Amino acid sequence: MHTEPSQASHAAMQELEDIELQLLLEGVFRRYGFDFREYAPASLRRRVRRRVHAEGLTTFAGLLDKLLHDPACMERLLLDLSINVTSMFRDPTFYLAFREKVVPQLRTYPFTRIWVAGCSTGEEVYSLAIVLHEEEVYERTRIYATDINESVLERARAGVFPLDKMREYTQNYIKAGGMEAFSEYYVAAYDGAQFHRSLVENVVFAQHNLVSDRSFNEFNVVVCRNVMIYFDKTLQNRVHGLFYESLAHLGVLALGHKESIRFSPYEERYEVLDSSEKVYRKVA
Amino acid sequence: MYELICIGASWGGLSAIGRVLADIPTAVDPAIVVAQHRHVDSHEGALGELLGLRIDRPVRDVEDKTPIARRNVYLAPPDYHLLVERGWFSLSVDERVQYARPSIDVLFESAADAYGSAVIGVILTGANEDGAAGLAAIKHRGGVAIIQDPIGAERRAMPDAAIAATVADAVLPLDAIGRFIYGLCVEVAKTA
The missing domain is CATH 3.40.50.150 (Vaccinia Virus protein VP39)
Known part of the structure; x- marks a missing residue:
C-alpha cells in the first residue's frame, strides 16, 4: 500500500529545497553578478521552478550546475526573473x-x-x-x-x-x-x-x-x-x-x-x- | 498545529465562501486566506465588506507584504497573484494561470512551500480547473485537502478536477465544511 511520507520527511524535503535555492542564488551572484538573494522567495521559487522544468531538469541543484557552465542558460533564467508582465494603461x-x-x-x-x-x-x-x-x-x-x-x-x-x-x-x-x-x-x-x-x-x-x-x-x-x-x-x-x-x-x-x-x-x-x-x- | 487555511473558489464562490467562513467558529485560530476569481474591474472593497457583515473576524484586502496574523481573513486583490511567504504575503503580476489572476494554484502552491503540513486547503465551486494542482501540492507537503462535494456545488468542474488531482481528506457538502475545519483545529488540538 502507498504510504504518505511522515511529517518529518516533509520538513526535511522542504529544507533541502531551500538550501538548493539559496546555493543557486549565491552561484548566480558569484558567477554572473546578478543578485536575486533579496527577492521575495515565493515568486522567485515559482519562476526558478519553471526554468528547472523548461530545461528538462528536476532540481534547483541540477539547474545550478547548468547555469554555472552555460551562460545561455543564465540568459534564459534572467529573462524569467526580470520580465514583469504588464500592459498599456494597466490601472x-x-x-x-x-x-x-x-x-x-x-x-x-x-x-x-x-x-x-x-x-x-x-x-x-x-x-x-x-x-x-x-x-x-x-x-x-x-x-x-x-x-x-x-x-x-x-x-x-x-x-x-x-x-x-x-x-x-x-x-x-x-x-x-x-x-x-x-x-x-x-x-x-x-x-x-x-x-x-x-x-x-x-x-x-x-x-x-x-x-x-x-x-x-x-x-x-x-x-x-x-x-x-x-x-x-x-x-x-x-x-x-x-x-x-x-x-x-x-x-x-x-x-x-x-x-x-x-x-x-x-x-x-x-x-x-x-x-x-x-x-x-x-x-x- | 495548523497555521493557515486556504480557500479557493470561482463561479458561485461568493455565497459559498460566505457560508464556509460564517460556519467557522471564532475559536478556530489559523489565518484564513481566500482566492476568489474576480473581474479585473470589480470594486475593490466590495467582497470584503460583504464578508465582513457576515462573519465575526477582521476581513482585509491584502497589500504587498501584509503580515499574516492569526484569525484574520485575507482576500486576494483582483488582477494580482497572491503568494504566501513565511509570516507575510507577497503579490505578483505574472501571467494569468488557468486564465486566472489571482490563481488558486499559485496561492496554494506557495502556501504549501511556506507552511508545509500546517496548511488546510479548501476547494469550492467553480467552472474551471484552477486549484487542483495547488491542492495536490498542499497534500504532497503533508497538509489537509478538503473539497466541496461536486453534487451540491453551483459549478462542479473545479471540485471534480481537485478530486481527480489528489487524495482528498474530505469531500463534504458546503454546510459541513466549517464544522470539519473546527474539528481539525479545535477538537483534535484538545485531545492531542
Whole structure:
C-alpha cells in the first residue's frame, strides 16, 4: 500500500529545497553578478521552478550546475526573473490621477525628467508618453526608462506590441482619459502594432539594476509600479532610499495600487497626493 | 498545529465562501486566506465588506507584504497573484494561470512551500480547473485537502478536477465544511 511520507520527511524535503535555492542564488551572484538573494522567495521559487522544468531538469541543484557552465542558460533564467508582465494603461485610474494631479505641477517646470524604473518591455513608457503628449508637456520632458535586462529593453525600444491586445489597451486608454482615437498611435504590421517613433523621441532606454546600481540623475517624477512587489522588505527599503535620493524637492513617486511607502523608513518624507493610486510627493 | 487555511473558489464562490467562513467558529485560530476569481474591474472593497457583515473576524484586502496574523481573513486583490511567504504575503503580476489572476494554484502552491503540513486547503465551486494542482501540492507537503462535494456545488468542474488531482481528506457538502475545519483545529488540538 502507498504510504504518505511522515511529517518529518516533509520538513526535511522542504529544507533541502531551500538550501538548493539559496546555493543557486549565491552561484548566480558569484558567477554572473546578478543578485536575486533579496527577492521575495515565493515568486522567485515559482519562476526558478519553471526554468528547472523548461530545461528538462528536476532540481534547483541540477539547474545550478547548468547555469554555472552555460551562460545561455543564465540568459534564459534572467529573462524569467526580470520580465514583469504588464500592459498599456494597466490601472487606467492611475493615468487619470496622473493627468489631474501630477501634470499641473509639471506644467510649471521648464523641463521635466521622469524615471520609469523597471520598465520591462515598455508598455508603461509608451502609455506615459501618450498621456504627456496629449497634455502638451511631452516636448519638454525626458523619460529615462531603465531595466536590469538588456533584451527586454530591446523590445521596449522596438515599440511593437501584440495586435490582439489592442482591444484591451483601447478600452484602458479610454478609461485613462484618452483624448484621441487610440489607433492613431500605431500602425498594424503583421500581427504587431508598431507604435509611432515620435512617442520615444524623448525617451532614453538604459540598463540599470535597482539592486546594485546607484542613482544616476535628479528626477521630478519616479514611476515604479509593480516592480518592488518582487523584492523582500530589506531590499524594498533600500530601493526606497535610492528613489528618495533621486527625487528633486517636491518630486513625485508613483507606486502600484497594492504597494505603499507606509512602514518604510521614508514614510515621513512624503505627502500623499492620491492615496488609492499610491502617488506621493517628496516634501522633506 | 495548523497555521493557515486556504480557500479557493470561482463561479458561485461568493455565497459559498460566505457560508464556509460564517460556519467557522471564532475559536478556530489559523489565518484564513481566500482566492476568489474576480473581474479585473470589480470594486475593490466590495467582497470584503460583504464578508465582513457576515462573519465575526477582521476581513482585509491584502497589500504587498501584509503580515499574516492569526484569525484574520485575507482576500486576494483582483488582477494580482497572491503568494504566501513565511509570516507575510507577497503579490505578483505574472501571467494569468488557468486564465486566472489571482490563481488558486499559485496561492496554494506557495502556501504549501511556506507552511508545509500546517496548511488546510479548501476547494469550492467553480467552472474551471484552477486549484487542483495547488491542492495536490498542499497534500504532497503533508497538509489537509478538503473539497466541496461536486453534487451540491453551483459549478462542479473545479471540485471534480481537485478530486481527480489528489487524495482528498474530505469531500463534504458546503454546510459541513466549517464544522470539519473546527474539528481539525479545535477538537483534535484538545485531545492531542
